[in-house]
Amino acid sequence: MANIFRVTGYIAFVLFVSGAPGQTEPLATAQLTPDEFKWDPTPAGGQRAVLVGDEKKSGMYVIRARFPVNFKVQPHFHPDERVVTVMSGTLYMGYGEQFDESAMKALPAGSIWTEPAKQPHFVWAKDGEVVIQVVGGNGPSGVTLIGPK
Known part of the structure; x- marks a missing residue:
């Protein structure tokens, strides 16, 4: 049994040192002020700025929308x-x-929510402009729309 743990530990060490498949992109240094954000329009009519990383690659990324x-x-x-x-x-x-207003919670500035992988969700900026910050660490990311039922 001890040999199994030794072999498993050795394999894990070799994979770590050699850069195993699925290794994430390293986090680069960044210092940005809000006036340095590059806001791009989204097809749906919002705006977004990629602040850190690249959501299309593995690794951490930060986006403001x-x-x-x-x-x-x-x-x-x-x-x-x-x-x-x-x-x-x-x-x-x-x-x-399904978009269900009765299932929504009002989240004022400072609030957070989590989006587990493949967890359907929906949002509404009902009362005024909203800015959110998305932190992801397991890219590559993407969006899958759910059609009406």
Whole structure:
């Protein structure tokens, strides 16, 4: 039994040192002020700025998204885990495969929510502009929309 643990430990060490498949991109240094963010329009009408990393690659990434008043994001999910912080405004957020206002919770600035991998969710900037920050660490990421039922 001790030999199994020794062999397992050795394999783990070799994989760590040799750069095993699935290794993430290293985090680069960054110092950004808000006026240095590069905001790009999204196809749905919001805006986003990639602050750290690259969501299309493995590794950590940070994105800010800006939603105008009454902006709705229909049910969707991502292949990776995420933690989201409401930076400004109040965002209504719910989990599920159908947009359901009664299932939403109002999350004011400073609130957070989690998005486990493949967990359907939806949001609404009901009362005014909202800015969120998304931190993901298990890219590559993506979006899968869930059609109406």
